[in-house]
Amino acid sequence: MPAPCEGRTIGLFGGTFDPVHSGHVHLARHVLDRCRLDSLLFIPAPRPPHKRQTAVSFAHRAAMLEAALLAADNHGRMQCSYIEEHLPTPSYTINTVEALTRQAPGQRFSLIIGADSLFDLPHWRRSDELLALVDLIVVRRDTVDAVMINQALVSLDPAFHFDEPQGRWNGPGGRTVTYLSDIELPVSSSSIRKELALGRVPAMLPPAVFAYIKTHHLYGWRDSA
Ligand code: ATP
16 A cells, blocks of 8 residues: 655654653654654644643653653654744744744655644634645544545635545645544543543553653652552
């Protein structure tokens, strides 16, 4: 089967990562392999526009990401980017992509988002300009299917149409949208935070991240010993 989103491309995976969980890491690995990306940047947001407040600081969230990526043994293909630390807050993705494009003119970027974020995209700052700058890779989440993805894309821009042989949508300006439905990871950072606050060790938390949380007493974790 051909890769649905091939090309010499850098994947951008932005989020709050509060904390990073195994779902984020599995998903990133899967996208790297399936889409044959050159590399992938995890981009933690100091202050995300769509969430009220983060539970822990940017420094802790970035440190947990570093710990997870070190443990993931990915030969340097997945890295943590600190670019949003130096950009105005809240951290709008369009600002980040424009800054990355200034740093590396001509580089092709693919923005990776969960399907939940696709439905939110019309509310993102300058989403039409964002879609003109990046390819999108949408990863399945919850009960989303390709019909819902199609509806969401067409309502963003009626020019989007599905290219059957390529298995992806083509949009304005030669940009593509790929939907990866062959991975499903029923986990969220909020469920992890809840478990930690109840004193449970979440199964989908990388051990290195759990060790960091214990050391720094984050998310209400208390050692009972
Ligand atoms: P929270 O539960 O606090 O809202 P989250 O688990 O959604 O957090 P984020 O850091 O906000 O984590 O997510 C970053 C990106 O990763 C978003 O695009 C989100 O849609 C995607 N994502 C996170 N978890 C999954 C998952 N299990 N499956 C698919 N996409 C995911």
